Amino acid sequence: MSRKLLLEHAEVPGIETYAVYRKQGGYRAVEKALKALTPENVLDEVKISGLRGRGGAGFPTGMKWSFLAKPEGTPRYLLCNADESEPGTFKDRLLMERLPHLLIEGMILSAYALGCRTAYIYIRGEYKWIIKILERAIAEAYANGWLGERILGADFSFDLHVTPGAGAYICGEETALIESLEGKRGNPRLKPPFPAVSGLWGCPTLVNNVESLCAVVPIVNDGGEAFAAIGVGRSTGTKLISACGNINKPGVYEIELGLPVEEFIYSDEYCGGIKNGKRLKAVVPGGSSVPILPADLILKTAAGEDRLLSYESLADGGFVSGSMLGSGGFIVYDEDQCMVRNTWNFSRFYHHESCGQCSPCREGTGWLEKVLHRLEHGHGRMHDIDLLVDISKKIEGNTICPLGDAAAWPVASAVRHFRDEFEWHVLEPQLSQQRNFGLAMEAVAV
Amino acid sequence: MVKVKIDGFETEVPEGTSILNAARQIGGDLVPPAMCYYTKLKGSGGKCRTCMVRVAQSSEKDQRPMPKLVASCSTPVQDGMVVENITNPAVLEARKAVVEFLLINHPLDCPICDQAGECDLQNLAFEHGTSKTRYEEERRTYDKIDIGPNIQLHMDRCILCYRCVYTADQLTDKRVHGVLNRGDASEIGTYIQNSIENDFSGNVIDVCPVGALTDKTFRFKSRVWFLNPFDAYRNCPTCSGKVVVWKFGEAIYRVTGRKDQYGEVEEFICNTCRFEKKAPEDWTIEGPRAIDRHSVISQNHYEGFGDLKI
Ligand SMILES: Cc1cc2nc3c(=O)[nH]c(=O)nc-3n(C[C@H](O)[C@H](O)[C@H](O)COP(=O)(O)O)c2cc1C
Ligand code: SF4
Numbered sequence: 121m122s123r124k125l126l127l128e129h130a131e132v133p134g135i136e137t138y139a140v141y142r143k144q145g146g147y148r149a150v151e152k153a154l155k156a157l158t159p160e161n162v163l164d165e166v167k168i169s170g171l172r173g174r175g176g177a178g179f180p181t182g183m184k185w186s187f188l189a190k191p192e193g194t195p196r197y198l199l200c201n202a203d204e205s206e207p208g209t210f211k212d213r214l215l216m217e218r219l220p221h222l223l224i225e226g227m228i229l230s231a232y233a234l235g236c237r238t239a240y241i242y243i244r245g246e247y248k249w250i251i252k253i254l255e256r257a258i259a260e261a262y263a264n265g266w267l268g269e270r271i272l273g274a275d276f277s278f279d280l281h282v283t284p285g286a287g288a289y290i291c292g293e294e295t296a297l298i299e300s301l302e303g304k305r306g307n308p309r310l311k312p313p314f315p316a317v318s319g320l321w322g323c324p325t326l327v328n329n330v331e332s333l334c335a336v337v338p339i340v341n342d343g344g345e346a347f348a349a350i351g352v353g354r355s356t357g358t359k360l361i362s363a364c365g366n367i368n369k370p371g372v373y374e375i376e377l378g379l380p381v382e383e384f385i386y387s388d389e390y391c392g393g394i395k396n397g398k399r400l401k402a403v404v405p406g407g408s409s410v411p412i413l414p415a416d417l418i419l420k421t422a423a424g425e426d427r428l429l430s431y432e433s434l435a436d437g438g439f440v441s442g443s444m445l446g447s448g449g450f451i452v453y454d455e456d457q458c459m460v461r462n463t464w465n466f467s468r469f470y471h472h473e474s475c476g477q478c479s480p481c482r483e484g485t486g487w488l489e490k491v492l493h494r495l496e497h498g499h500g501r502m503h504d505i506d507l508l509v510d511i512s513k514k515i516e517g518n519t520i521c522p523l524g525d526a527a528a529w530p531v532a533s534a535v536r537h538f539r540d541e542f543e544w545h546v547l548e549p550q551l552s553q554q555r556n557f558g559l560a561m562e563a564v565a566v
Numbered sequence: 567m568v569k570v571k572i573d574g575f576e577t578e579v580p581e582g583t584s585i586l587n588a589a590r591q592i593g594g595d596l597v598p599p600a601m602c603y604y605t606k607l608k609g610s611g612g613k614c615r616t617c618m619v620r621v622a623q624s625s626e627k628d629q630r631p632m633p634k635l636v637a638s639c640s641t642p643v644q645d646g647m648v649v650e651n652i653t654n655p656a657v658l659e660a661r662k663a664v665v666e667f668l669l670i671n672h673p674l675d676c677p678i679c680d681q682a683g684e685c686d687l688q689n690l691a692f693e694h695g696t697s698k699t700r701y702e703e704e705r706r707t708y709d710k711i712d713i714g715p716n717i718q719l720h721m722d723r724c725i726l727c728y729r730c731v732y733t734a735d736q737l738t739d740k741r742v743h744g745v746l747n748r749g750d751a752s753e754i755g756t757y758i759q760n761s762i763e764n765d766f767s768g769n770v771i772d773v774c775p776v777g778a779l780t781d782k783t784f785r786f787k788s789r790v791w792f793l794n795p796f797d798a799y800r801n802c803p804t805c806s807g808k809v810v811v812w813k814f815g816e817a818i819y820r821v822t823g824r825k826d827q828y829g830e831v832e833e834f835i836c837n838t839c840r841f842e843k844k845a846p847e848d849w850t851i852e853g854p855r856a857i858d859r860h861s862v863i864s865q866n867h868y869e870g871f872g873d874l875k876i
């Protein structure tokens with residue numbers, strides 16, 4: 121049984137209300153920090169904890185915090201990235217639905233450590249009902265003196281606002297998020313300057329994912345070392361994994377980093393195995409942007425070691441035989457799923473979500489989708505498969521923001537690991553419309 | 567001042583200068599092409615990705631290369647930086663890819679496009695493109711839109727460089743001209759076909775690198791290479807009055823700003839000069855306009871005639 125740091129009380133009835141949250145020990149960390157710790161102490165605990173950004177990139181949070189510029193007389197902003205729109209990722213949703221006060225508490229602590237007077241939660245527009253939950257919780261926190269002027273009588277005042285986006289995935293990219301918050305079109309900015317130097321309204325700004333901010337609460341409560349004691353190597357603490365696809369128990373699971381992938385998929389504590397007794401075909405381990413891996417490579421690395429749910433183990437093998445932990449959106453495919461169709465589906469998403477600012481992404485994502493559409497619908501030719509690889513190579517690394525890479529990787533990895541299936545769509549256009557590759561091949565074998 | 571080496575040539579530039587502008591200071595073939603950056607427009611650049619180069623050494627202090635190619639127009643030089651442009655095959659490969667991306671949805675209607683002959687995209691494709699396309703699907707199309715009485719927007723040809731957006735934004739105080747929609751469905755729009763009410767709105771035509779924004783007083787009148795460009799001026803109460811008039815015989819076919827070798831105007835000119843002053847007596851001619859030798863326009867070009875040895 122994994123220890124639970126964030127979801128410990130998620131099942132307690134009424135935990136979304138202040139009274140219940142407080143009774144479960146809520147806001148203890150704020151009391152501790154404001155009474156006994158300096159902002160530097162809090163920053164140090166986060167550094168010691170080894171916490172890495174849970175939004176996808178996995179950048180060490182403590183280090184990111186220490187980069188925040190602190191010019192005299194300029195306000196600094198803390199932004200919570202709650203735009204969660206990556207296909208397959210739905211962990212922040214659960215945190216905010218069930219534990220809005222945990223996020224508020226985490227943000228108070230972070231703002232205290234960073235010296236921010238004001239913070240915004242930028243939440244995806246489709247999470248309409250969650251906006252209400254957050255607003256109610258924020259009102260409760262104000263009413264009970266956890267937000268506002270001179271919290272707990274300390275020399276620290278803090279205001280927290282919720283701002284909804286309007287349904288664009290790109291606004292999860294931190295600089296697009298900032299543009300959108302400023303009321304502009306959500307186009308990512310050119311970097312440098314980085315938000316830590318010049319972000320919201322030109323002021324130093326820190327953007328963190330919902331889960332990263334929530335994790336600050338147990339770090340302050342139990343100390344950074346206790347957090348760092350969980351996990352393996354540089355993957356410390358617990359991580360929420362949102363599991364979906366052809367599994368018996370889809371849902372959000374809090375795991376200790378380092379849990380073997382095999383155990384996660386097959387144990388009854390987590391996914392409970394593949395649905396309908398089918399076989400595992402492939403997994404996208406970190407949200408639609410990360411490379412897909414076939415069953416053998418997701419369970420074991422190319423070197424034959426057990427694949428673990430950790431930043432390092434999932435990335436083992438680079439892009440040839442590895443993937444990424446990403447945002448923890450764990451999508452499982454059984455033997456009946458068509459990889460060409462899935463790749464086309466992903467590329468439709470990126471085509472639709474590209475902001476259109478830079479040419480490789482604007483034009484490349486559309487091109488990828490069209491070629492994949494052709495292949496999936498039985499009009500592809502052999503050279504289209506290499507064309508896909510070539511287009512994705514030409515997008516990758518040449519764009520303003522990582523959305524271009526995110527569009528390219530799933531396509532490149534699908535062709536790398538499932539080329540025979542793409543070829544089969546060309547060779548058997550009719551059959552490929554009716555059956556999936558695995559079943560058709562078995563019929564041939566019989 | 568900081569030192570930077572580009573393709574083996576060293577130059578010294580003030581701190582904060584972009585790699586692109588440092589290269590322009592050296593000049594010649596090693597200057598990366600720029601389709602979206604425009605010196606006069608604050609915030610422009612970074613979008614088209616044609617100007618990408620490789621930084622082989624970040625600075626004297628940090629000798630590591632930068633992990634990815636960078637947009638030279640929006641990357642400042644650092645002391646001791648070493649940059650590779652045309653000496654690095656990977657850069658040329660990436661540039662070729664960008665040209666391909668820019669062309670897949672472009673109508674390639676040069677034969678009927680007013681910009682032909684002075685089109686940055688045409689020049690770019692000529693130098694870095696391939697003669698064949700791998701794109702088989704339908705190209706996106708839009709309706710033509712009139713932006714006021716004198717300007718036409720032909721969105722099919724647009725490469726979304728955002729130059730006109732910055733021009734309109736920096737000339738007017740209202741946000742009337744911008745980008746609608748997202749991704750490859752983006753389009754330039756003046757909110758529901760408004761005209762930009764500003765004496766300088768015509769400059770969106772000059773900053774447009776392709777034939778997406780054209781001068782309606784000149785459309786289909788002549789190919790640019792049949793016209794003779796002259797520097798000319800008039801006493802204008804609104805702008806400097808320094809323009810280029812494009813003549814066929816004595817008749818003035820069109821008036822534009824004075825563009826330098828990188829296609830950037832020296833000064834923005836007003837709409838009266840551009841659209842209304844087409845009579846020979848409106849202008850005092852200074853002399854023939856120098857046009858880049860490589861441009862098709864220069865086939866009617868006089869500069870250097872004196873040096874011609876026959
Ligand atoms: C296209 C794109 C979409 C993103 N969407 C999200 C998102 O929905 N939520 C999120 O937390 N981070 C998202 N990110 C990552 C953020 O840019 C940023 O790295 C993150 O919020 C930093 O927080 P962390 O350090 O706590 O992980 C996205 C990045 C890109 C390029
Ligand atoms: S990579 Fe795509 S989403 Fe990112 S800035 Fe470029 S066009 Fe916009």
Ligand code: FES
Pocket residue numbers: 599600601602603611612613614615616617618637638639640
């Ligand atoms: S000119 Fe540099 S990216 Fe367009």
